[in-house]
Amino acid sequence: MSGPLLAIENLHVQFARSEDQVYAVNGVSFSIHENETLGIVGESGSGKSVMLMSSIGLLRENGKITAGTANFQGRDLLKLRPKQLEDIRGRDIGVIFQDPMTSLNPVMRIGDQIMEAMLTHQYAGRKEAFERTLHLLHEMGIPDPKARFKNYPHEFSGGMRQRIMIAIALACEPQLLIADEPTTALDVTVQMQILALLQELRRKRGMSVVMVTHDFGVATNFCDKIVVMYGGQIMEMADTDQFIRKTMHPYSLGLKRSIIEVGHRGKAIVPIPGAAKTMTQAPAGCPFAERCPYRTERCDNEVPELRKLNADHYIACHRAEEVASLAV
Ligand SMILES: Nc1ncnc2c1ncn2[C@@H]1O[C@H](COP(=O)(O)OP(=O)(O)OP(=O)(O)O)[C@@H](O)[C@H]1O
Numbered sequence: 231m232s233g234p235l236l237a238i239e240n241l242h243v244q245f246a247r248s249e250d251q252v253y254a255v256n257g258v259s260f261s262i263h264e265n266e267t268l269g270i271v272g273e274s275g276s277g278k279s280v281m282l283m284s285s286i287g288l289l290r291e292n293g294k295i296t297a298g299t300a301n302f303q304g305r306d307l308l309k310l311r312p313k314q315l316e317d318i319r320g321r322d323i324g325v326i327f328q329d330p331m332t333s334l335n336p337v338m339r340i341g342d343q344i345m346e347a348m349l350t351h352q353y354a355g356r357k358e359a360f361e362r363t364l365h366l367l368h369e370m371g372i373p374d375p376k377a378r379f380k381n382y383p384h385e386f387s388g389g390m391r392q393r394i395m396i397a398i399a400l401a402c403e404p405q406l407l408i409a410d411e412p413t414t415a416l417d418v419t420v421q422m423q424i425l426a427l428l429q430e431l432r433r434k435r436g437m438s439v440v441m442v443t444h445d446f447g448v449a450t451n452f453c454d455k456i457v458v459m460y461g462g463q464i465m466e467m468a469d470t471d472q473f474i475r476k477t478m479h480p481y482s483l484g485l486k487r488s489i490i491e492v493g494h495r496g497k498a499i500v501p502i503p504g505a506a507k508t509m510t511q512a513p514a515g516c517p518f519a520e521r522c523p524y525r526t527e528r529c530d531n532e533v534p535e536l537r538k539l540n541a542d543h544y545i546a547c548h549r550a551e552e553v554a555s556l557a558v
């Protein structure tokens with residue numbers, strides 16, 4: 231295939247609340263190609279989950295997609311019926327959710343849950359599904375797959391449950407894996423093990439991965455491309471090497487300063503002043519303006535478009551070039 235595997239164009243998502251509207255996603259466009267890994271970062275509430283989940287038909291009842299397209303293998307996912315989307319989810323697009331305890335069925339043996347994923351999508355017959363499940367458990371690093379097949383989710387540690395979630399997501403060998411904070415709930419060592427496992431599985435299968443994470447380090451270590459979101463918009467999008475060498479957006483720079491970078495342990499952590507707000511109006515200017523040290527009048531009155539700096543780098547900031555030279 232020459233074009234992207236998934237291309238999201240101008241996606242807008244709103245939620246109705248009793249008193250007002252939430253403008254959760256405001257004109258997002260990006261694409262992911264075969265064999266590519268994309269990391270989506272941004273503070274809590276920036277629209278990462280809503281953007282991804284809405285494009286695969288997982289939107290809460292009070293939510294509405296008001297504009298956009300999401301082309302996957304030549305079909306606009308946003309135009310499909312729920313049953314068609316269900317077919318694609320799990321078969322062509324695997325999904326890993328943040329909390330395995332809420333996504334696994336507590337009263338069903340884990341082996342049956344993995345098998346069910348294959349049987350529902352008619353990926354394999356019963357016997358083959360059973361064999362494949364044992365193989366998948368082994369591949370996920372779960373010792374003694376035959377015995378563990380019969381266990382229930384509560385009989386596993388957090389890290390092991392996450393491995394089972396991955397097995398379910400990969401049961402039908404999807405081309406695309408969407409992982410929404412797959413390691414956030416785990417301690418650092420287990421987090422690293424799960425990421426290493428994901429990395430290995432991705433390479434082996436030649437699969438594409440979109441991973442949402444709060445953790446900049448995780449994104450830059452794991453992903454080919456980085457997307458930084460704020461206020462339901464993409465602030466910066468770049469090839470990872472380019473992004474590490476030449477971060478340009480004031481928000482991305484702020485995020486970078488607010489974490490401990492490997493090799494810079496002595497460096498002080500500088501949090502971004504202020505906090506992200508829920509967007510209850512359509513953006514009229516830059517969503518980051520209130521917290522940005524480079525804000526000008528234009529920033530309040532004109533929404534910065536995501537523009538191309540070069541083939542591998544896009545930015546939504548009126549003053550990106552000046553900021554980059556000041557921040558060196
Ligand atoms: N069902 C809903 N009703 C109203 N507002 C919602 C709903 N779901 C999400 N939102 C709002 O949409 C915005 C984007 O939420 P989203 O869950 O995508 O953020 P996120 O970037 O994934 O954050 P986190 O890192 O905490 O997971 C937030 O302001 C959130 O409060």
Ligand code: SF4
Pocket residue numbers: 479480481516517518519520522523524525526529534546547548549550
């Ligand atoms: S557009 Fe203005 S407010 Fe927004 S990030 Fe750039 S300089 Fe800051």
Ligand SMILES: [Mg+2]
Pocket residue numbers: 278279280410
């Ligand atoms: Mg989220």
